[in-house]
Every structure is written in C-alpha cells, then in structure tokens.
Amino acid sequence: xxxxxxxxxxxxxxxxxxxxxxxxxxxxxxxxxxxxxxxxxxxxxxxxxxxxxxxxxxxxxxxxxxxxxxxxxxxxxxxxxxxxxxxxxxxxxxxxxxxxxxxxxxxxxxxxxxxxxxxxxxxxxxxxxxxxxxxxxxxxxxxxxxxxxxxxxxxxxxxxxxxxxxxxxxxxxxxxxxxxxxxxxxxxxxxxxxxxxxxxxxxxxxxxxxxxxxxxxxxxxxxxxxxxxxxxxxxxxxxxxxxxxxxxxxxxxxxxxxxxx
Numbered sequence: 001x002x003x004x005x006x007x008x009x010x011x012x013x014x015x016x017x018x019x020x021x022x023x024x025x026x027x028x029x030x031x032x033x034x035x036x037x038x039x040x041x042x043x044x045x046x047x048x049x050x051x052x053x054x055x056x057x058x059x060x061x062x063x064x065x066x067x068x069x070x071x072x073x074x075x076x077x078x079x080x081x082x083x084x085x086x087x088x089x090x091x092x093x094x095x096x097x098x099x100x101x102x103x104x105x106x107x108x109x110x111x112x113x114x115x116x117x118x119x120x121x122x123x124x125x126x127x128x129x130x131x132x133x134x135x136x137x138x139x140x141x142x143x144x145x146x147x148x149x150x151x152x153x154x155x156x157x158x159x160x161x162x163x164x165x166x167x168x169x170x171x172x173x174x175x176x177x178x179x180x181x182x183x184x185x186x187x188x189x190x191x192x193x194x195x196x197x198x199x200x201x202x203x204x205x206x207x208x209x210x211x212x213x214x215x216x217x218x219x220x221x222x223x224x225x226x227x228x229x230x231x232x233x234x235x236x237x238x239x240x241x242x243x244x245x246x247x248x249x250x251x252x253x254x255x256x257x258x259x260x261x
Contacts, residue, residue, distance in 0.1 A: 003226040004225055004227060005157055005225075006157070006226070008155065008212035008222055009065065009155045009220060010152060010155055010156060010220065011218075012150045012218050013055070013059055013151055013152070013153050014053060014148070014150055015218070017054055017055050019052065020052045021051050044144045047139065047143055048137075048139045048144075049138050049144055050135050050136070051135065051149055054132060054133055055133075055134075059132070059151070059153060060128070061128075061152065062128055062154055062155050063126060063152040064125050064149070064150070065123065065124040065125075066096075066122065066123050066124075066146055067147045067148040067150060067233045068105070068121075068145070068148065069120060069121060069145060070119060070120050070121075071121075071138060072119075072140070075098060076095065076137070076139040076140070077095070077137070078095050078137040079092075079096060079125060081094075081131050081133070083131060083133070086133060096123060096229075097123075098123065103121075103168075105119075105190040105191060106120070107189050108189075109186075110185065110186050110187060118145060121230075122231045122233060123231065125229070126226070134151060148233070150219075155221075156212045157223075158209075162198045166196050168194060169192060169194065169195065170192060172191075175187040175188070191257075191259065193234075193256065194256040195254075195255055196253060198251060198253070199249075201251065202249050206250060219233055219234055219235050219259055220234070220236070222258075232256065234256060234259045235256070235259075237255040
C-alpha cells in the first residue's frame with residue numbers, strides 16, 4: 001500500500017494509562033499531558049522531560065501522535081518502549097522526524113503585562129509495539145510544550161486515494177475571561193478544519209471508512225499523507241453523511257474539525 005494515501009488513527013488509549021512526567025515537582029499537572037484548561041498546552045519547567053504512560057496490561061500501539069507541541073528542527077523527540085520489567089533500559093528508542101511541517105498553528109497567551117506567542121505543530125509516527133510502558137522523551141532549546149500525547153491501538157489507511165480532496169478552513173479560537181463585567185481574550189489558538197470528499201467508494205470499502213468516522217467518545221487522528229508526518233486531531237462533525245450514487249460507487253463528504261489543544 002502506498003504511503004501517499006491518507007487515513008485515520010483510531011482508539012486513542014492514552015487516557016487509560018497512569019501518566020507521570022519526569023523532571024517536574026509533585027504539583028505539576030500530569031493527567032495525560034493536559035492541565036485541565038481547554039486549549040492550553042502544558043509546558044515543562046526544564047528543557048528535557050519524559051512523559052510516561054503505564055497501562056494495566058500490554059497495549060499494541062500502532063501510532064503515536066504529539067498534538068500542539070513546540071519542538072523545532074534541531075530538537076529531539078523520541079518514543080521509548082519498555083518491557084514488563086518497568087522503567088529500566090528502553091527496549092526500543094524510536095526518533096520522530098521533526099522536519100516536515102505543513103502548517104504551524106500559533107497560541108497567544110496573555111500573561112502579566114505581556115502577550116506571548118508560541119508556535120506549535122502536530123506530528124505522528126507509525127509503530128507496532130505491544131508493551132505496558134511507553135515514554136515520550138522531549139529535548140529542546142526551550143522548555144518543551146505539548147497539548148496532548150495520543151497512543152492509537154488501531155489505524156485505517158485508505159487503500160486508494162478515491163480522487164479525494166480536502167478544503168482547508170482556518171479556524172481561530174479564543175479562551176476568554178471576564179473582568180469587571182468586561183470580556184478579555186485570555187488566550188487565542190489556531191486550528192484548521194477540513195471538508196473531505198470521497199468519490200466512487202466501493203461497497204466493500206464503505207464500512208471501513210464509516211468506522212474511521214464514528215464518534216467513540218474520543219477524538220480521531222486525520223492523516224492526509226502517511227509520508228508527511230503532519231496530522232490533524234479532532235472529530236468528524238455533523239450528524240449524517242448524504243450518499244450520492246454515481247453507479248461506480250457511492251460519494252459523500254464530511255467535515256473534520258481540528259482540536260486546538
């Protein structure tokens with residue numbers, strides 16, 4: 001199968017793990033790399049940190065994705081896998097290529113007398129490991145920042161391109177606070193939404209595509225091209241997919257809305 005075809009990551013199991021983060025004090029918010037505030041990524045206090053995921057039983061992870069990270073060329077991202085003995089020497093150290101970057105999102109945070117911009121991007125890596133212990137190691141020139149770490153048990157890659165196309169939709173988002181009866185933009189983030197079109201889909205392929213689009217209580221990962229390492233994390237919006245019968249197969253469109261975490 002060609003890597004040029006896109007697909008979806010399915011079944012993010014990262015929220016099911018016990019998550020810890022090295023080089024941080026006990027007050028640091030650890031819950032699957034989210035600090036509890038929508039659209040506000042967590043930033044480490046040092047230039048090297050490790051986000052660790054411990055599962056109750058082995059998980060066969062097929063894709064790992066970092067959503068909303070600030071790592072740049074020259075920095076290092078590694079996915080380390082450990083065996084049942086726990087956090088000893090890693091069984092696998094897999095570097096993740098940072099070079100490809102189609103679209104960088106921006107976060108503007110309102111601090112004390114300053115507005116700080118942070119460039120952020122999404123990235124994914126394909127793997128096939130079946131262990132209880134997974135670790136994302138981040139080393140950068142500045143303290144690493146990450147919105148979410150996703151560990152997918154399954155993925156579905158399109159077996160052809162279907163002549164599919166997508167419309168990119170720029171989507172700024174704002175987190176507001178109310179002070180003295182006035183709304184203040186505390187933080188703004190950027191995302192991209194997509195209008196995806198699939199044409200002439202065979203009856204054999206349609207169930208697999210539907211499985212990719214189903215809402216399962218967690219977001220999905222949209223991958224336009226398996227060779228480019230860029231990805232979009234969010235959900236398929238809308239309650240129905242109108243089907244158009246073109247005799248050679250069904251055609252339909254969906255809206256994919258990216259999370260700005």
